[in-house]
Amino acid sequence: MLFVDEAGGYLIDAGQRRTFDPATRTWSSSLPKSSGEALSLVAAATWLQRRSGHPLRQPVAVIGPREASDAQLAAAEQVGAAMARIGFTVVCGGRQGVMEAVCRGVAAENGISIGLLPDAEAAAANAYVTVPIATGIGEARNAIVARSGFGLVVIGDSYGTLSEVALGLQFGRPVFGLLGAAIVNGVRGCENVDAAIDGVCKVALGLG
Known part of the structure; x- marks a missing residue:
């Protein structure tokens, strides 16, 4: 407790x-x-981010495919909204699918999302990204997404998503998987969005 x-x-x-x-x-x-x-874990993380005076500045990464199911998109939006309410900044790939859904959730709660785009122009970002960063380095930007988060929430799967999962694990980041995330050694499978959010909060609080 x-x-x-x-x-x-x-x-x-x-x-x-x-x-x-x-x-x-x-x-x-x-x-x-x-x-x-x-x-609760969420309330403790919210206190850390909003009232302690010493919030964790490093963002949490949320990753997933451009082609996603309705359930995956809904989960991404819920994760984004929860992260924003707690006070975490979210980093993602900045484009469509899961990335757009998580940014939409963040925007609904007046949070901050950072979109690390593979493109050379910020105009390629989805409409909900708060801070679009046009890296111009193509899919190599996946490594930056994986490195920049203090933890990763992965929703669904694709080749690009799998590369971010593998890189996150290689970088020693905790990875929480939802709704069809790749079954890879080291990915912490979560039954629902709440479990993934609790996992992120534990990491932020030095408990997991």
């Missing part, structure tokens, strides 16, 4: 008897007498 001490400016893990300092992003073995307000 996680708690927050608003006055002290830190999180408390009562089960492990330790505290989380958002400034240094580390857990220490000290446990204060006051346990503060109990929080």
Whole structure:
């Protein structure tokens, strides 16, 4: 169970008897007498991003194919909206399909999405990208997407998506898979969107 001490400016893990300092992003073995307000993983990550004064600046990557099913698109939009509500910036490939859906979800919650485009012109971005970056390096931009996120949420599968999954794993990034994501050693399969969001929050809080 996680708690927050608003006055002290830190999180408390009562089960492990330790505290989380958002400034240094580390857990220490000290446990204060006051346990503060109990929080879910999402609420704890939201506190970190919006009220701690020391938000995680590195974005979370959301990846998936341009040709996606309705269920995959809906999940991507839900993930984007949740990431924005928490206060995470989202990075993606900036084009259509899952990428457009996640940006649409981010935009609906007034969040920030970064689209790393393979194209040489920012006009190629979908209409919901907040910050389009035209890399002009083609599919090599997949490596930048995979490297830039502190974790990856993958929805569905394609050759390009699989390359980002493999690169993310090679870079040591945690990868959370949904709705047909490639079954690759190291990908953490999630039953639903909420499980993927909890996984991302655990990583941001140094718990997973």
